[in-house]
Amino acid sequence: MKPRRPLSFFASIAAALSASLLVMHAAHAFEVVKPQVDTGALPAAAKTWDEPNPLRGNKDAVVIGRSAFNQACAQCHGADANGSRSPAPDLRRMGIGCRRIQDEALRQRCMGDADAFFIKSVRYGKQKFGIVHMPPWEGVLTPEVAWSIRSFVENAPK
Ligand code: HEC
Numbered sequence: 001m002k003p004r005r006p007l008s009f010f011a012s013i014a015a016a017l018s019a020s021l022l023v024m025h026a027a028h029a030f031e032v033v034k035p036q037v038d039t040g041a042l043p044a045a046a047k048t049w050d051e052p053n054p055l056r057g058n059k060d061a062v063v064i065g066r067s068a069f070n071q072a073c074a075q076c077h078g079a080d081a082n083g084s085r086s087p088a089p090d091l092r093r094m095g096i097g098c099r100r101i102q103d104e105a106l107r108q109r110c111m112g113d114a115d116a117f118f119i120k121s122v123r124y125g126k127q128k129f130g131i132v133h134m135p136p137w138e139g140v141l142t143p144e145v146a147w148s149i150r151s152f153v154e155n156a157p158k
Contacts, residue, residue: 033075034140035068039148046144049123051115052108055147056154065152068145076134081156088134091153094118115150122146 041060048054055061069081076088083090095114101107123146125136137146 032135032137032140033072035071035145037064037068037071037145037148039064039142039144042144042148046147047142049119049143049146051119052112053115053147053150055144055151056111058151061144061148061151062155063152064145065148065150066156068141069149069152072137072141073149081153091118092156092158095154096158118150119143119146122149 042055042058042064046054046058046061066080069077070079073091074080074085076085077091078084078088081091083092094117095111098107098110098114101110121134122141123136123138125132126134141149
């Protein structure tokens with residue numbers, strides 16, 4: 001009789017692999033939530049990925065952004081962006097140092113840089129060594145929803 005060991009060895013590897021693929025797939029499906037928000041009140045000019053945030057100072061955007069954030073981002077970044085969930089960073093502090101800059105043009109540039117970093121992180125997600133730390137959101141979020149979230153987090157209580 002031939003030894004059966006190699007077959008069961010490969011079978012157990014295959015079982016372990018498909019089990020971990022299932023877990024990964026389940027986690028992935030859980031992470032990417034398309035937020036249900038009504039963006040009808042937002043200006044058409046917000047339909048762009050270009051910084052600076054076209055919705056800065058827009059009160060409707062803050063309300064829409066809070067809802068979208070709590071639907072899609074809070075599971076990793078904490079409810080209302082309050083920084084309670086690690087290891088995802090506290091998003092309320094992004095670009096906060098810009099506010100101290102006296103020179104108006106320089107302050108705007110600083111905010112624009114922070115916006116660019118924010119929107120790039122959101123569109124393309126965060127991958128390190130092939131491991132997804134944050135999924136990409138392009139195709140899930142429209143630019144106006146992403147900018148609304150930016151408006152919400154920068155106005156969230158710190
Ligand atoms: C599956 C968990 C998860 C979800 C869901 C998630 N994030 Fe993240 N996010 C992370 C992690 C972890 C990091 C840090 C990754 C790194 O630095 O490599 C991060 C980083 C970021 C950054 C960069 C912050 C910095 O200071 O480097 C931004 C901006 C961001 N996320 C925005 C969002 C937004 C907006 C949403 C919702 C649309 C969202 N994230 C949903 C896990 C998540």
